[in-house]
Amino acid sequence: MNPDPVVLIVSSAFGDGHAKVAQAIEQSFRARGVDRVHIVDLFARVHPWLNGVSRAFYLKSAIYAPNLYGLMYGATSAMKPEDPLGRLLHSMGKRKAKGILEYIQPDVIIHTFPYLAASELGKESASEVPVFTVITDYVLHGRWIHPHTMKYFIPTEKIKEALLAAGIDEQAIKVTGIPVRDAFRKFPDPAKVLRKHGLKDGRRYILLAGGAYGVMSRVRNILKSVLDRTEFDLIVLCGNNHRLRTSLDNTYRNNSRVHILGYTDDVHELMSISFCLLTKAGGVTLTEAFAMSLPVIVYRPLPGQEAGNAESLTRQQAICTAFSEAELLDQLRRLEIYSFREEMKRQMRAVSHTESSGLIVDEILLAIKEQTSYAGQPLNEPSGKGKATSAHG
Structure with missing residues (x-):
């Protein structure tokens, strides 16, 4: 019989991707009959003011001072958990975090965001709650590393090499890919999708994540170049950038x-x-695009983890990268070459693991089962844990 653990997934609203990975893992737990899953933005709960300031800095620096963010990212990338800055970042808000953990009483803690105060607390607890980390980028930053982590679930062999170089035991590393939600592992009927969204059959669409670029002039320049120099239509996703959407609508x-x-x-x-x-x-x-076999062009990646992601995946020929409008148009022409496009899809499949979340959850459930069996507790014995009733803390 499967155990019935209380699962705490530590996530964040920084960049949206951490929350998406947490949701994918939650879906896999629920598919296996594990319902006591809590997704918590722990840093926001523990330090709401500092979280707001940090998030605003992250978003604004991407637009107005990307090089500053890149310098800060690079300066801290080799940070070790025992360094003064590492100890500070991993211990911030430990007292408040302890109260949240005592309320939820998790049997397992999973990080999809590198705020690792819960790792410290998990080790300090009497039962030594097992802690797992799911790395959500294709480049490694020191903030992900913590000595109390039982296992790292990582996207590629390159990250494994970086973790080994950082002194992590090979047994604590598993290449699983980055989890994606169930919707990205299914292929809907194209005709139904076109009708639903008011699109035309026979047209070729570029999907532009417009809100991600922040600066409206850049999005406008992209639109003008593609419209003037190609026959593609564009679907522009503005996200929550209401100002951008209003301007483009007009x-x-x-x-x-x-x-x-x-x-x-x-x-x-x-x-x-x-x-x-x-x-x-x-x-x-x-990773979502890889799961859908959709070729990707990254346009002017931001310094920091995004530049690292772009460099790593471009080197593997899994994506294209463009740093100017001329390069963007050139990459679009290359994607129209059948052999080039098919080779890119092959490389995307080599990077993508569509069953990633299932692999991660199975590994975690096995670890819990072994730990519970070792402790001599029947697997189906109610533990009385998990006071919180909402799946999303």
Whole structure:
């Protein structure tokens, strides 16, 4: 019989990808009959003011001071948990975090975001709650590393090499890929998708994650270049960037080749009918596109983890990267070459693991089973844990 653990997934609203991975893991737990799953933005709960300031800095620096963010990222990338800065970041808010953990009483803690105060607390607890980490980028940063981690679930062999170089035991590393939600492992009927979104059969669509670029002039320049120099239509996703959506609506409302959307839960549908995705280099977004076999062009990746993601995946020929409008148009022409496109899809499949979340959950359940068996507790004995009733803390 499967154990019935209380699962705490530590996530974050930084960049949206961490939350998406947490949701994918939650879906796999529930598919296996494990319902006591709590997704908690622990840093936001423990330090709401500092979280707000940090998140605002992250978002604004991407637009106005990307090089500053890149310098800070690079300066801390080799950080070790025992360094003063590492100890500070991993211990911030431990007292408040302890109260949250005592309320939820997790049997397992899973990180999809590198705020690792819960790792410290998990080790300090009497039962030594097992802690797992799911790395959500294709480049390693020191903040992900913590000595109390039982196992790291990672996207590629390159990350494994980096962890080994950082002194992590090979037995504590498993290459699983980055988890994606169930919707990205299914292929909807193209005709139904076109009808649903008011799109035309026979047209070729570029899916542009417009909100990710922040600066409106850059999105406008991309749109103008593609419209003037190619025959592609564009679907522009503005996300929660309401100012961008209003501006583009005013400009393109009478242009049948441009379709402006705000936030949508149907990204997987739009990916399924698109020729390519033009986006930033967020690890989770790229992995979702890989799962849908959708070629990707990353345009002017931001310094930091996005530049690292783009460099790593471009080297593997799993994506294209463009640093100017001329390069963007050149990459679009290359994607129209059948052999080039098929080779890229082959490399995408080599990186992508569509069953990633299932592999991770099975590994965690096995670890819990072994730990419970070792402790001599029957696996089906109610533990009385998990006071919280909401799945999302």
